[in-house]
Amino acid sequence: MAESPRIRSVEWGRMEVDGLEPGKDFKLWPGGGRPWDWGESGTRHQPGILPGDVAELLDRGATVVVLSRGMELRLGVDPATLDLLRERGITVHQAETTEAVRRYNELAATEPVGGLFHSTC
Secondary structure, three states: OOOOOOEEEEEOOEEEEOOOOOEOEEEEEOOEEEEOOHHHOOOOOOOOEOHHHHHHHHHOOOOEEEEEOOOOOOOOEOHHHHHHHHHOOOEEEEEOHHHHHHHHHHHHOOOOEEEEEEOOO
């Protein structure tokens, strides 16, 4: 099983992830990750994280998903996203960004975890 990359640090507007250039928002999965471009699926703070945002994580083998809601919890999660994850039998954790990073890193030690991380509001 490929390990999910560890998040080394997070602060407002900046994250450092093993094997990736520093950036603002990330999609991470077992074996890799990349910057998270909200424009790819039309993501906005409301309704929030869309099914298209999590699809890549599932396609790359995540069986647990951590959704970061932003440093001030302003990023929502579209109910259709939660429905998709539930239908696929995926365990989901939602949290403020620093808590989401902590939980993700904890899970990465033992689970094929994926995550979406938003480092601002």
